[in-house]
Amino acid sequence: MHCCMAGRRSCWTRMCGWALYGRCAGCWNWVEDADHSMTRSPGPRECRAQHTHMERTGHHTEVKMDTRLEVIVVGGGIAGMACAVQLVEQAGPRPLRIRIIAKESVSGSNSFAAQGGMAAVWHPADSTASHVRDTLTVGEGRNDPAVVRRVVREGPAVVRTLLGMGAAFDTNEAGQLVLAREGGHTMARVVHHLDRTGAEIVRVLQRKVHALPAISVLDERAVDLIVEHGRCVGVRTLAPGTDRFTDRHAHVVVLATGGVGQVYQHTTNPPGATGDGIAMAIRANVPLRDMAFVQFHPTALYTGETGTAFLISEAVRGAGATLLRPDGRPLMAGIHPQGDLAPRNVVARTIARVMARTRAPHVWLDTAPIGVRHFAREFPAITARCREQGIRAGRDRIPVMPAAHYLCGGIRTDGAGRTSLKGLYALGECAGSGLHGADRLASNSLLEALVIPRHAAKCMLRDFPKHTPPPDHTNTGASATAPTSRATAAMPNSDALRRTMTMHGGILRTTHGLHLALSRMDRANTTVEQAWQRGDHGEDVLVQRNLVATSRAILHAALAEPLSIGTHWINPVRK
Ligand SMILES: Cc1cc2nc3c(=O)[nH]c(=O)nc-3n(C[C@H](O)[C@H](O)[C@H](O)COP(=O)(O)OP(=O)(O)OC[C@H]3O[C@@H](n4cnc5c(N)ncnc54)[C@H](O)[C@@H]3O)c2cc1C
Structure with a gap:
């Protein structure tokens, strides 16, 4: 020392x-x-x-x-890590302690799974105005224009920062970044690292996090927010294998818990994407926004299984692959001027309709226009996964189906991640910053997860001295209830709930179906909450409590949208 x-x-x-x-x-x-x-x-x-x-x-x-600023960040994906790093960098010599609480390793996050890349204005012929316009067009005007401008404007700076941190984005022989074009973009502006962009950004951020002594990472699950006198003062957590809750206190709590894909039968999200942060916010009466808008990715690999489905990136269509109906005819012909690269909701809906009409479990993605060599070079992870299924990518047709991919809304925040509850911020996919509106422009989410934390960190450092510091940091005393691991009688069937959400709260919705789904979810909610109040805090109850709360929020929001817009398509007359 x-x-x-x-x-x-x-x-x-x-x-x-x-x-x-x-x-x-x-x-x-x-x-x-x-x-x-x-x-x-x-x-x-x-x-x-x-x-x-x-x-x-x-x-x-x-x-x-x-006073030392104490921050708890729930979530160790790109948004959570970016926030922690930004806090340290902006704090300078100011004393600081940041604890990242993550229920599983970062390889189980949406961030790690991100393939296609990050959108940013980089090409000289591109412009901020054009990227803003594309974002607003895909979001169908439901976006917050100020947030859109902020995020888009800072894209190039984020790319430079990541390059400075050692991110190996793909370059051409002249050393210039190779930019891909994805659905809804009028320009090629997606920087990427092969088909593993998320993992590459995670790699450089993680290295930084480990090098900063002010940041520690705790392997725990956050269960609920601790709110006192109208202020969030901490989180209640559960460590793996322990039988007691811990109350962890901080000046600021940041929710960066990622997506909600596991609410549905098929999702590109990993198993941990159970909407925990959103459910915690709901229980603390923190307002949400745009929860009706769940983006379904048109092309997840069909294997016949439910649960997490492997994503076939849109960049594959950008490279020349085309969608075919079950009978082999072109799928997007005459549907949209941008054809196979139309906005995701248009493509996903078209596929869902074709599948419903033909009763086929999938459609086809014809990869032959790309060629085996080129495909393997550009998309090594997809090539490897297809090989496991006996498919030669770049030559064969890949069976694909839509899968829940991204929640455009979330916990309502401003452009700096601030929620309406003092002391609580929300960042990344669990946040509803207003960037995406009614649908997300491809590759804008990694950008959001890196830009907004910069502003959040600034606000935290500026605002925290006015707050009353919490009396202590951890408390495993009398207020903590011991969870039980005993099996719960008559718990709702998770698969049945997911099926309900897929049928009625998914790509094609009806008013009648939404009401039906909501009444099922309300019943499930009563059962789960009763189990919770009885002190049954086993894994099953913990997960279902969050899935049901998130599902209900999606259904309520969908019912409040009588007209189709963005990812939300509703046919009110069908009974
Ligand atoms: C297959 C796939 C491909 C994608 N491709 C792209 C792309 O090309 N471009 C793009 O812009 N976006 C893409 N996305 C979306 C993008 O990856 C995510 O929106 C973004 O990474 C979200 O980052 P995040 O930090 O908010 O959440 P995540 O990366 O999901 O991190 C959430 C973290 O919270 C933790 N956590 C959750 N609940 C709890 C709890 N109760 N207690 C403690 N910890 C908890 C998790 O363990 C995890 O560490 C893709 C997503 C998927 C699934």
Whole structure:
């Protein structure tokens, strides 16, 4: 342990405010970090008690007392990690402790699964105005134009930052970024790393997170928000294998819990995408927005199984593949001027109608126009997955079907991730920032997950001193209820609930179907909440509680939209 000001093992001459003999000077707890140098963010990793630290300012001559900003980020995907990194970078020498709470490793996140890329104005012939226009067109005017402008304007800066962090986006022989064109875009503007863009961005962010001692990652599941006197002051969590809740307190809580795809039978989202953050927000009476707008990706690999389906990226159609009906005729001919690259909701709906009419379980994606070699070079992950199914990508037709892919709405926030509940932010896919409106322009979500955290971090650092700091950080005392693992009698059948959502709350909706689904979900909600109140907090109840709450929010929002718009298509007359 070195004193950060004197640079020696112990500091006898000056009060530096940090470590003497390896203990935190503020609270006298042992400090684990070996080095609080000037260039690193000061902040012991596991110094838990609430206290003040000395903050060095200006030319390091002036010393003032300052409260350490405590932030809990729920979710370790791109939005959560970007927020944590931004906080450290913007805080400078200001004391800070950020705990990322993630219920599973980042490979189980939507971020890791992202294939196609991130949209940004990069080509000299492209413009902010054009990207904004495309976003508003696909969102059918339901977007918040100010948020759209903010996110689009900062796209190039985000690309530069990622390149600076070592992201290996695809380049041509001249070293220029290769830009792909995806559905709804009038320009090629999607930067990518093969068909594993999300994993590449995760890689560079994760490296950064691990290098910053102010950030720690806890392997826990957040269960509920802790709200006191109209302010979010923490989260209740459950660690794997433990039988007690922990109340973790912070000045600011950030929900970055990702998607809701598991509400449906077929989804491109991983199993953990159960809408946890949205359900927590609902239980804390935090308003949502645009929940009716669930984007279905037109081309998930059909295998005959339900659950998580492998995505065949839109970039494959961008590279020349075409959709065919079950009988082999072109599917999108005469449907939309952009043909196979029409907005996703148009393509998904067309496929859903064809499948319903022909009773076929899938349609075809003809990859022959791309060629085997080119396909393997551009889309190695898709090639490998197809091979497992006995399909030669680049030559064969791939059986595809639509699958729930992206929630355009979420927890209502402003352009800096602030919700209406003080102390609570929401970022990434669980947030309804207004960027997407009624449908998401392809590859805008990774951009959102990287831009909005910059502004969120700024607000947190600016606003937090006015808040009353929480009295302590963790509490496993009397307020925590012991969860039980006993099996729950008469719990609703998860598969049946997912089938209900797919049939009535999915791509093709009717007023009658939505009411039917809602009454089933209401009954399921009563059962699950009763189990919860009885103290049955097993995995089944934990997951269903969130799935049912999220499903009900989608159905209510869909019923409040009498007209079809964006991803929401409703036929009110069909009974
Ligand atoms: C197959 C696929 C391909 C995609 N391709 C693209 C693309 O090409 N371009 C694009 O822009 N977008 C794409 N998307 C969408 C994009 O990946 C996501 O919208 C974005 O990555 C969301 O990031 P996030 O950080 O908000 O959420 P996620 O990356 O999903 O992270 C959520 C995190 O929250 C954690 N979590 C959830 N609940 C809890 C809880 N209760 N307690 C603790 N932790 C919790 C999870 O473990 C995870 O770490 C794709 C999505 C999928 C599924």
